[in-house]
Every structure is written in structure tokens, then in C-alpha cells.
Amino acid sequence: MEELRELQRSHERKSMRIVAIARQNWSAVMGSGDEKWGFLEQIFTASLDMPNAEDVRKRCLQALEKRFPNSQRVQRLQAMGFEADGQFQKALDIYNEMLEADPLNPAILKRKIAVHIGKDDIPLAITALNKYLELYSSDFEAWQQLTDLYIDTQDLQNAAFCLEEVMLSNPHNHVYYCTYAEVLFARGGSERMTQARRYFAKALELNPTSARALYGLHLASARTMTKGSKASEDVATVADLRDGSKEQLLALYEEQGANPTHQALLPSVLVGSGKQ
Amino acid sequence: MLDLLLDPAIRAWVVIPIFIITFCVGLCRHYVSQLIASTPQLDRDVLMRTQLLQRARLLRANGRFLPAAAFNARKQYFISEKNGVLTKKKEEHKDDAPVNPMQDPSMMMNMVKGQAINYVPMVVVMSLISWAFSGFVIIKVPFPLTIAFKPMLQRGIALSTLSASWVSSMSFYLTCVFGLRGLYSLVLGSANYVDETSAMLQQQQAMARQPQQPGKLYQAEYDALQVSSHDWALNPRSEDDDDGMGFKDDLALVEKNLLASWQ
Structure with a gap:
């Protein structure tokens, strides 16, 4: 029970663990007084992630429905259950009905977007998410989701815009920098390439062992060199960056004890440092 | 000095009843406020305003982490002469009268409800107790106290020679009202309505949150954004x-x- 409480507080998504705890201590959960309802909700959402957890799900929902017959929150859970079963239309009907009562409810609006994503209807999800962001324009998790959708549809310009919003919200997260640099890199162009290089470097500064950023930095600096960099650019620095990132990568693989064949392959993938 | 001897019946018929009455009134208050508590309705305008302002603020604070083009695009979006969002809002709300929370009926209603729940039972029970149990002391605190505590502990008893350690019924009631908080949180869970300090805090926060004049807010953000320039952090x-x-x-x-x- 203590562990459930802890997970509830930290919002960790350890669904397997939660369902396992619930199965073992079902009677303890049911006997935990008013705290029970929070646990049931938690167990229910966790069981959505799990296959073969229909029994737990059903029990949770039944108990909750019995206690709170007209609750929005329980309705939402029920609709999430439909979503998990792939009955998207049923879920959408419930959400639409709830939105009529409360058209600004962010949780329901997000659930609807999740339905679209679940149905693999990405264009619709993008439109819906944009509408949502018009209202809640500082919800950076939504911006993050939109970024993913845009990257899925190869719309890199918009993805970059969304990523900028995400970066504004938290300028100390190396993942955002790295992703942003990748998007810049993928869009190409000499100026963007330089920017990409800087953002990769920034990401590395925040997390020195990120192989993803090291690869990015290596490629971006190699690219900016071959592109015939401008006179103002410090050629030596860029070369240093390229070679340095290569060394770092090799060292990182060594340190992590990677597969020897991978280690042997690595130098051939990376751009040589002997030239220039 | 001779000690006073209290009738044991006082314990059975005064101290314990006061305690129970106070506790039950607190319980009732909790459930009544749960019954009539209204969930605050989100107003679309207010929502969009806070979100917009927050975004502009973030841009000012962290804009230097974006490339110049991206920063300037956003700045234009907010404050461009013709159709910047802030420019428009600022003009729209220029002449808005300051919103006084007192004039907002729903706000007012909430406050009245809160006050009524807090003070009506308190006054009623207080008058009940002073009517039923006044005129004698009911307990003695087990330590000596200075004379300054007399008006606090011996309300309703005007005896100048009585030691300050004796507590009158009225004072005992008040002590119970404020001292039972721990017991309530044990019985009702930590998020109970009885706790007046938290209720008051919430009210104050709600007042502080209520922006006094939307036009002013937009104007301030507009000005701040206008003077902020882009200084790329990665240059x-x-x-x-x-x-x-x-x-x-x-x-x-x-x-x-x-x-x-x-x-």
C-alpha cells in the first residue's frame, strides 16, 4: 500500500508494478477507507497499459461506478477503457457529451486528441491539438506532443516551431536541445547547420554522455566543414569539435562495454580526422 | 493561598459537553461546506489571458535560447504594430474598469458562503455556551500564568484576585475551536474544510489572482516585450x-x- 501511495505521488508510470500490487493486495486496497478511490483510479489507469488485466479493470470500474454514479471522472475512466479496447467511437461519444457540459475541460480535450492519435488519424489530431493550444497556449506537454506529430508527418518547419515553445518552457533540458538540433540538421542549409551544431553542443554541455548528441555534433560539425564554412567561422574549432566528438564517442562505447563488433565498426561510420 | 476545589460534575457536564459540541459543530461545518462548495467555473477570457501572458513572459525570460529568427517571429506575433496579439488586447482592454472582486457576484457569493459557514455556527455556539455555562471556572491549567493571560483565559469572569491559571467555559470553548485542528485532520483527512487558516489563505490567493485590470497587464507585458532584445545565448x-x-x-x-x- 505504501508503494502505491508513493507511486501515486510521483506519477510514475509503472503500470506492471501497480497492477501486480493490486492483484496481490486487493482486499487491502478495498479496505483502505476514503483513500481507496484514489487507489482504484490509479489501478484502473495502470491496468489500461497492461494486457490481460481486464479483470482488475472491471473490478475497479464497478466499485467506482457504484460509489460515484454520475461522476465526470469515472465517466472519463470508462471512456478511457473503451479507448484501450479500440472502441473509439464509444469513447468519443462520451467525451463529446462531457464537453457539452464543460467545453473548456483540458483533460477531456486532451483525451479527444488521444483518441485521434489512437485511431492513427494524425491530421485530425494535429488540428485538434492546435485548437487546444489556442486555448491553453502555455501547456508545454501539449506542444511536445504536437512536435512528435509534426515529426511523424515530416513537417519539420512546424515541428521546429513547437520545439521552440517547449524549449522556452524549460531551457535546461538537454533532450529538447538535442531534438531541436536534429530537426535543424534535417532541414539543412548552412546557417541551420551551424545552429544545429551549437544546439548539439549545448545539449552535450547539459548531459555529457549523450551518444545521440555526440553523433549529432559529429555529423553537424563535419557537415559545416565540408560545406565551405564562412571566413568568420573558426575552422579550427569546428575541426576540433568534429574530432573531439569522435573521440568521445569511441570512449563512451568503450566505457559502456558495447559489443566489440559495433566498436570496430564505429570508426568507419565516423568521419576521419586525418584530413585537413 | 487556598486552592479552589471544583465540583466533579463540572467535568462531566461542562468540560466534556463543550468539547463534544465543538467537535460536532466542526464536523457539520466540514460537511456543509462540502455540500455548498461550488467548483470555480473557468472563464474563457481569463483563461486565455493568463496563458497568453505566461507565454509572453517565458519568451522574455528564455528567449535567448532560441535562434534569432524564431525569437523575432514570436516577438512580432505578440507586439507587432498592426496585429500583434498583445497590441490588440491592449487596445481592447484599454478602458476596462478595474475588476473589483467585490463586484463579481459569484466571487461575492463564495465569500459570503464561506463567512457564513465559519461565523454563524461560531456565534451561535458561543452564545449558547455563555448562556448555559457562564459564571464559573471549569479547568485549571497545570502551570502558573501571569496576569496578562487573565482576559484571555477568564472571559466572562471578572474576579481580580483569581489566579490566571483558571479557565472559564468561554475561553475553553475558544481554545477547543482553534485547538481541534489536529483531531479534525485525523478524522476527516488532511483536506478538510474546517481549517480556517487554509480557507483564508485560499481566499487571499483568489483575490491576488484576480487581476485588477486586464488592460494594465497587457500593457505591462507589451512594454516589457518591446524593450527586450534578442541576445542569442549560443553565439x-x-x-x-x-x-x-x-x-x-x-x-x-x-x-x-x-x-x-x-x-
Whole structure:
């Protein structure tokens, strides 16, 4: 029970663990007084992630429905259950009905977007998410989701815009920098390439062992060199960056004890440092 | 000095009843406020305003981490002459009268409800107790107290020679009202309505949150954004540009720093 409480507080998504705890201590959960309802909700959402957890799900929902017959929150859970079963239309009907009562409810609006994503209807999800962001324009998790959708549809310009919003919200997260640099890199162009290089470097500064950023930095600096960099650019620095990132990568693989064949392959993938 | 001897019946028929009455009234208050508590309805305008302002603020604070083009695009979006969002809002709300929370009926209603729940039972029970149990002391605190405590502990008893350790029924009631908080949180869970301090805090916060004049807010943000300029944090800058302030935080040398750390 203590562990459930802890997970509830930290919002960790350890669904397997939660369902396992619930199965073992079902009677303890049911006997935990008013705290029970929070646990049931938690167990229910966790069981959505799990296959073969229909029994737990059903029990949770039944108990909750019995206690709170007209609750929005329980309705939402029920609709999430439909979503998990792939009955998207049923879920959408419930959400639409709830939105009529409360058209600004962010949780329901997000659930609807999740339905679209679940149905693999990405264009619709993008439109819906944009509408949502018009209202809640500082919800950076939504911006993050939109970024993913845009990257899925190869719309890199918009993805970059969304990523900028995400970066504004938290300028100390190396993942955002790295992703942003990748998007810049993928869009190409000499100026963007330089920017990409800087953002990769920034990401590395925040997390020195990120192989993803090291690869990015290596490629971006190699690219900016071959592109015939401008006179103002410090050629030596860029070369240093390229070679340095290569060394770092090799060292990182060594340190992590990677597969020897991978280690042997690595130098051939990376751009040589002997030239220039 | 001779000690007073209290009738044991006082314990059975005064101290314990006061305690129980106070506790039950607190319980009732909790459930009644749960019954009539209204969930605050989100207003679309207010919602969009706070979100917009927050976004503009973030841009000002962290804009230097974006490339110049991206920063300027956003700045234009907010404050461009013709159709910047803030420019428009600022004009729209220029002449708005300051919103007084007292004039907002729903706000007013909430406050009245809160006050009524807090004070009506308190007054009723207080008058009940002073009517039923006044005129004698009911307990004695087990330590000596200075004379300054007399008006606090012996309300309703005007005896100048009585030791300050004796407590009158009225004072005992008040002590119970404020002292039962721990018991309530034990019985009702930590999020109970009985706790007046938290209720008051919430009210104050709600008042503070209620922006007094939307036009002013937009104007302030507009001005602040207008003077903010883009200074890309990742630009290489020569060291003599540095003004000696926060050199370590300067991200301009990120690539060089990285190289240095690899050495």
C-alpha cells in the first residue's frame, strides 16, 4: 500500500508494478477507507497499459461506478477503457457529451486528441491539438506532443516551431536541445547547420554522455566543414569539435562495454580526422 | 493561598459537553461546506489571458535560447504594430474598469458562503455556551500564568484576585475551536474544510489572482516585450565583451567550453 501511495505521488508510470500490487493486495486496497478511490483510479489507469488485466479493470470500474454514479471522472475512466479496447467511437461519444457540459475541460480535450492519435488519424489530431493550444497556449506537454506529430508527418518547419515553445518552457533540458538540433540538421542549409551544431553542443554541455548528441555534433560539425564554412567561422574549432566528438564517442562505447563488433565498426561510420 | 476545589460534575457536564459540541459543530461545518462548495467555473477570457501572458513572459525570460529568427517571429506575433496579439488586447482592454472582486457576484457569493459557514455556527455556539455555562471556572491549567493571560483565559469572569491559571467555559470553548485542528485532520483527512487558516489563505490567493485590470497587464507585458532584445545565448562572443557578470553562466562559449572539458 505504501508503494502505491508513493507511486501515486510521483506519477510514475509503472503500470506492471501497480497492477501486480493490486492483484496481490486487493482486499487491502478495498479496505483502505476514503483513500481507496484514489487507489482504484490509479489501478484502473495502470491496468489500461497492461494486457490481460481486464479483470482488475472491471473490478475497479464497478466499485467506482457504484460509489460515484454520475461522476465526470469515472465517466472519463470508462471512456478511457473503451479507448484501450479500440472502441473509439464509444469513447468519443462520451467525451463529446462531457464537453457539452464543460467545453473548456483540458483533460477531456486532451483525451479527444488521444483518441485521434489512437485511431492513427494524425491530421485530425494535429488540428485538434492546435485548437487546444489556442486555448491553453502555455501547456508545454501539449506542444511536445504536437512536435512528435509534426515529426511523424515530416513537417519539420512546424515541428521546429513547437520545439521552440517547449524549449522556452524549460531551457535546461538537454533532450529538447538535442531534438531541436536534429530537426535543424534535417532541414539543412548552412546557417541551420551551424545552429544545429551549437544546439548539439549545448545539449552535450547539459548531459555529457549523450551518444545521440555526440553523433549529432559529429555529423553537424563535419557537415559545416565540408560545406565551405564562412571566413568568420573558426575552422579550427569546428575541426576540433568534429574530432573531439569522435573521440568521445569511441570512449563512451568503450566505457559502456558495447559489443566489440559495433566498436570496430564505429570508426568507419565516423568521419576521419586525418584530413585537413 | 487556598486552592479552589471544583465540583466533579463540572467535568462531566461542562468540560466534556463543550468539547463534544465543538467537535460536532466542526464536523457539520466540514460537511456543509462540502455540500455548498461550488467548483470555480473557468472563464474563457481569463483563461486565455493568463496563458497568453505566461507565454509572453517565458519568451522574455528564455528567449535567448532560441535562434534569432524564431525569437523575432514570436516577438512580432505578440507586439507587432498592426496585429500583434498583445497590441490588440491592449487596445481592447484599454478602458476596462478595474475588476473589483467585490463586484463579481459569484466571487461575492463564495465569500459570503464561506463567512457564513465559519461565523454563524461560531456565534451561535458561543452564545449558547455563555448562556448555559457562564459564571464559573471549569479547568485549571497545570502551570502558573501571569496576569496578562487573565482576559484571555477568564472571559466572562471578572474576579481580580483569581489566579490566571483558571479557565472559564468561554475561553475553553475558544481554545477547543482553534485547538481541534489536529483531531479534525485525523478524522476527516488532511483536506478538510474546517481549517480556517487554509480557507483564508485560499481566499487571499483568489483575490491576488484576480487581476485588477486586464488592460494594465497587457500593457505591462507589451512594454516589457518591446524593450527586450534578442541576445542569442549560443553565439560565440569575444571575451572582452564580457562585462564581468556571470561569466560562467554565459552560454555563448558553449562549444569552446565543451572542447575544454574534453581535453
